[in-house]
Amino acid sequence: MKPVHVAVIMDGNGRWALKKNLPRYDGHWKGAEVAEDIIEWCNDREIKYLTLFSFSTENWKRPQAEINMIFHILAKYLSDRLNKVIEKNARLHFIGDLDALNPETRLICLNSEQSTSKCTGMVINLAVNYSGRSEILKAAQEWNGKDEFESHLYTAGQPDPDFLIRTGGEKRISNFMLWQMAYTELYFTDVLWPDFSESDLDLALEDFSKRERRFGGIG
Incomplete structure (x- = not known):
């Protein structure tokens, strides 16, 4: 059994850098490289949907210099790699409130x-700039009770994530896709995101393949 939709909480960039006596922004640069890698790995494994948690609404609490660097890295990667994404026939879709970003x-x-x-x-x-709670509130405000509630979510038209991978050792979903993850299989690893490798992805997918998804039934 292979997941159709994989979601990833890419946690541990700052801690990875601190362990190596590097500034935190080095961890974010390395994390961006691994994000690019996991897109390749999932594409090679014919995973149709990949959702990467890049920046939460709670992350605005971080130092402004770190926030600026995160968005600098995001903008640079999007600008430099866009043609590569198009060559692979992949589609980029943003979920979250982009209005709060710099123009x-x-x-x-x-x-x-x-x-x-x-x-x-x-x-x-x-x-x-994503918040699961805010997404649900937004959808509820737009919903008229006559159409599908899910059509007002950022992921309208997409299947819910089958599988969530969270790196960095924390065991929570941190306000991520709360509606969509009602029956998502969860996988937590102590590996810090910049150290996450192709073999780590395969270990996670192997774990998923052994699970029985009953969705409240008895199998």
């Missing part, structure tokens, strides 16, 4: 989404 980064995100909108391969959801 330059927001424009790069929207242009990346538009440029890949006709791609028909793997869908890459990037959760930026």
